[in-house]
Amino acid sequence: MKKRCLVVTGGGDCPGLNAAIRAIVKRASTEKEWEIIGSRDAFNGILRDPMEIIELDNSAIAGIHVRGGTILGTTNKGGPFAWPVQASDGTWIEEDHSAEMLRKLEYLNVQAVINIGGDGSQRISQQLFEMGCNIIGVPKTIDNDLGATDTTFGFPTAVEIATDAVDKLVTTAESHNRIIILEVMGRDAGWIALHAAVAGGAEVCVIPEIPYNINKIIERINKRIQNKHGFVNIVISEGACPLEGTHQYQNNDEFGHHNLRLGGAGNRLMHELKEAGVATDIRVTLLGHLQRGGKPIAYDRILATQFGVKAFEMVLDKEFGKMAALRDGKLVSVPISEAIEKYNYVNLESDLVQTARDIGISFGD
Numbered sequence: 001m002k003k004r005c006l007v008v009t010g011g012g013d014c015p016g017l018n019a020a021i022r023a024i025v026k027r028a029s030t031e032k033e034w035e036i037i038g039s040r041d042a043f044n045g046i047l048r049d050p051m052e053i054i055e056l057d058n059s060a061i062a063g064i065h066v067r068g069g070t071i072l073g074t075t076n077k078g079g080p081f082a083w084p085v086q087a088s089d090g091t092w093i094e095e096d097h098s099a100e101m102l103r104k105l106e107y108l109n110v111q112a113v114i115n116i117g118g119d120g121s122q123r124i125s126q127q128l129f130e131m132g133c134n135i136i137g138v139p140k141t142i143d144n145d146l147g148a149t150d151t152t153f154g155f156p157t158a159v160e161i162a163t164d165a166v167d168k169l170v171t172t173a174e175s176h177n178r179i180i181i182l183e184v185m186g187r188d189a190g191w192i193a194l195h196a197a198v199a200g201g202a203e204v205c206v207i208p209e210i211p212y213n214i215n216k217i218i219e220r221i222n223k224r225i226q227n228k229h230g231f232v233n234i235v236i237s238e239g240a241c242p243l244e245g246t247h248q249y250q251n252n253d254e255f256g257h258h259n260l261r262l263g264g265a266g267n268r269l270m271h272e273l274k275e276a277g278v279a280t281d282i283r284v285t286l287l288g289h290l291q292r293g294g295k296p297i298a299y300d301r302i303l304a305t306q307f308g309v310k311a312f313e314m315v316l317d318k319e320f321g322k323m324a325a326l327r328d329g330k331l332v333s334v335p336i337s338e339a340i341e342k343y344n345y346v347n348l349e350s351d352l353v354q355t356a357r358d359i360g361i362s363f364g365d
Contacts, residue, residue, distance in 0.1 A: 002035045003111040005315055007056065009070040010042035010079070010121035014142045014154030015296030016304035017070035020116055022061040023308025029058055031316070037108070041073040042121070043080050046104050047097055053108070065301050068294045079124060102133060112315040114138060119146050119340060122323060126336045129321040137323030137336045138311045140304070142291055144191040148339035149325035153304040158185070158291040159195040165287055166200025166233060173231035179221065179273070179282045183266030185291050186237030190346050192291065197235040197361055198352065204232065204362045206269065208239040209346045212364025214272045220362035221273075225280050232280075240265045242272065306331055 007024055009017050021038070028034045036056040039045035045052035054060070054072060064071055078084055080098040087093050105113070112134045115125045118141030125137045139146045142158035162184045173180040182202075184192045190207025197205035204220055206212050217234075224230045266284040273282060296304065303326065310324040310331045322333040346353065357363070 001109060003033055004109050005034060005036050005112045005114060006110045007036060007038045007114045008042050009072045009074045010115065010117040011074060011076050013069050013074050013292050014140055015068050015157035016153035016300040017116060017140060018064040018067050019296060019301045019304035020138055020308040022065050023305040024114060024312050025056050025061045027309045027312040038072045041075045043101060044075060044078045046101050047083055066295055081127060098131060102131060114311045116140055122336050122340050126340060134320040136311050136314050136320065138307045139323060139325065143186055143189055145189040145344045146339055147342045147344045148334045150327055153300045153307060156299045157297045158192055160297050161291050162192050162196035162287060163199040166196050166202055166235060169285060170233055173233055177229055177231055179232045179280050181234045181236055181266045181269055181284045183236050183238055183286045187239045189344060190237040193235045193237040194346055198356050202233045202235045204234040205356060206236040206240040206364055207346060208237050209348060210363045210365050211241050211243045213243050214276055216362060217364045218276055218278060221278060236266050236269055238265050
């Protein structure tokens with residue numbers, strides 16, 4: 001009987017997931033004693049009855065590296081430690097079904113698991129590893145907020161999409177002498193906003209790491225707009241906050257969705273500017289899930305492929321409890337515990353932040 005390696009994709013989707021899956025399968029196909037299977041919607045496919053398992057061979061992954069999303073499906077709800085169960089009174093509760101899942105993996109002859117995901121997914125990886133699961137992590141997230149790796153795949157494509165949006169908004173802002181605010185993803189880390197602002201030439205960049213002073217933003221606006229002529233482009237992360245303020249949340253009644261849903265930071269900033277007396281016409285664009293979709297750019301396809309190959313080689317070397325990572329241009333393995341220990345915030349002393357300041361970008365501080 002062949003050894004089995006289970007591949008799962010969890011959390012938010014992002015460009016490059018299919019390239020990583022394809023790389024794992026192609027690398028494993030050179031090892032005669034191994035076969036690859038996938039679980040639908042992260043670990044939920046294993047926990048469902050009947051189980052939802054996909055055989056991943058070369059025919060299943062042919063040409064998928066150019067496609068966005070994931071052929072396995074993904075979710076940030078449910079999972080082995082928070083499986084939704086309907087109680088007798090009709091309400092829903094969450095139960096820990098991790099032990100049951102490990103028994104199912106043993107039944108399926110799964111010798112190793114490769115979990116492709118961001119911070120939340122790798123926290124699940126660490127919990128499973130501590131329970132004895134032979135698990136390997138692969139870092140993906142458009143937010144670039146996972147520690148222990150220089151970058152995650154999905155982030156470069158998200159930046160490319162956000163930058164393209166800034167480019168387009170510059171022309172319409174200039175034509176109408178407007179202030180245009182672009183809200184991008186970034187719950188706790190402002191990587192997408194920072195890169196898109198520098199690449200797109202925005203005048204203001206508002207990120208979660210720097211609570212903004214509305215008066216400082218107005219100062220930057222006044223340098224650009226005089227006598228009703230001029231325009232300003234602002235890029236703001238969804239998790240940005242004003243001084244002594246809080247995050248802007250949307251109502252969310254989805255059971256099992258543990259993260260509060262952010263949204264409205266751009267609109268809040270618009271209203272604050274108007275209340276402060278800014279008379280220039282203001283428009284807000286919410287980029288939303290466009291940042292997650294579409295074809296991965298070449299860099300993401302390459303990085304995801306490298307991570308996929310590295311992950312399966314880590315399986316062969318039995319480097320369980322570790323995550324593939326990129327450090328100083330080299331592929332390495334690092335403990336998953338290290339990857340989730342320190343959140344990857346934007347370093348406010350970094351060269352890129354200083355570069356942004358040197359070219360006149362205001363962070364509202």
